[in-house]
Amino acid sequence: MINLIFNEMIKISRKRKLLIISAIVAVLVAMFTYAQFREIQRITERLGTTDWRAQLQQDIIDAENRLNSSSMSDEYKEYLRTLIDQQKFYLEQNINPQAPGAPTFIRIFLENAIDLFIPLLVMVIAADLVSSEASGGTIKLLLTRPVKRSRILLSKLLAMILSVSLIVWIVILLSYLISGIVLGYGGWNLPILSGFESVNGELSTQNVHLIPQWQYILMEAGLVWFVAIIVGSLTFMLSVIMRSTAAVMGIILASLISGVILSNTISSWESAKYLFMINLRLTDYLRGFAPPIEGMTLGFSISVLAAWGATAIFIAFYSFTRKDVY
Template structure:
């Protein structure tokens, strides 16, 4: 298995396109920091801004017929803002080290796109290049060959994530400095505001954003194995990545059954903010639905790849 994974990694990193994606990722992290540094305007008086926000939240809470979920979210934000004023803790600004690290998690969408490209070509390219028969005559079983390709794809995604985190940290320190390195993250738990490690918060944001990455990579890998078409796999997965969430949000506004759709559950950061897409959704429910889709995608991939006849 290790030799199979090594072989798949060699295929990935010997391509010029892979190194182009790596360079583009690093460039995106640098460009994002420079743009924020040039355009972000810090409030002259952050306490006045927070106090104004508190008044706005109190005005909204005074309204009748607020959805319970939204009301809870506002109450949490109110408590956090009051805690900020009481303990003199600034809101997390984009032009700070931690603020940029949190914002850099948005670049994971670019990593998702790159991983889709790699996953889409993992199996389909073997058919288009005519190397699939040579691959399958090896002593390893079809299941092991397929698993090695899937693991190599996920390892590529993990490598890109580590690269993004390291480059973003280095760029953030160089551009914004590290004066606020000891700044805490404020969270609302069990009816009280608590101070948490900002590093753990950043890692949590990265981890939760990785859910969409893994699911879309698995989906693209399935299309690649089932239809043996590189372009189709990239097209369908990319379309689902950018259009799927918008369609899901539209459906969630009208139908409760939208919570069973894949894209209603891939964004687990919605539970950090306390604003699930559909009222009544919980973190455990979303994880359960994601596991169902994950097993479904992989079952289809393995079953069809193992049973398919390979035509010369």
């Protein structure tokens, strides 16, 4: 099995996909770092001070003014109200939630990349693990070896999991190294308030407690990794049952984009909470934001995603071990 996994990792490395993914992440992180640096400068020039309390108070005022817009959706207004309540709570506790630094950049980047950017990177790796060999005809040569089909597919699945884990690590490492050049590398022990809950549209601070930022980032990284594995499993399944890599990527891309759109518009469609793409933003539960549909919790979303992932793996193995190869 180790040799099979090693062979699969060699195939992935020869396609230089991990290198391309690293380059994409590096460019985007550099762009976002520069954008954040310019935003800090702009706010400082506008307010005439570097006092984070004054900046946070201005953010609260800006958000409250935006709530008066008649064209804003009810879902986004609820998001803004929760954000305002959190910012006021940070002021009361005299804690700067946006203290500049590479760890803070990692935390914010993971929160915004969990439902689209990182799943897209995973899709690039997993989309052609099997479909490319089926379309190229090399799958026939692979199956002539004295190894069970299930073991061959298991090696590909484990190689996918290793690659996904490496992608998450690359994102965190490059985010830290690149953003730290401009923002500084300190801030791992910055206190972060965790335990916010949205109850009936109101922010509950009953279970709020302080944790160091490194622990919060570790929790986020675990959730990001879990989401990436689930998206990778679904992509892996499609790669098994379809011969066209382009079709696999198209289906996953359409699902991810539709999830981003639906999350902001489906509060009244209760059964949509069982769709995998509606449950991808697991980090929002850590931040205390209201779920897309009332009643959703972190445990519920993890269970739904786990069910989708397990079903995808079952279908992949059932199809691969039984279908004819031509």
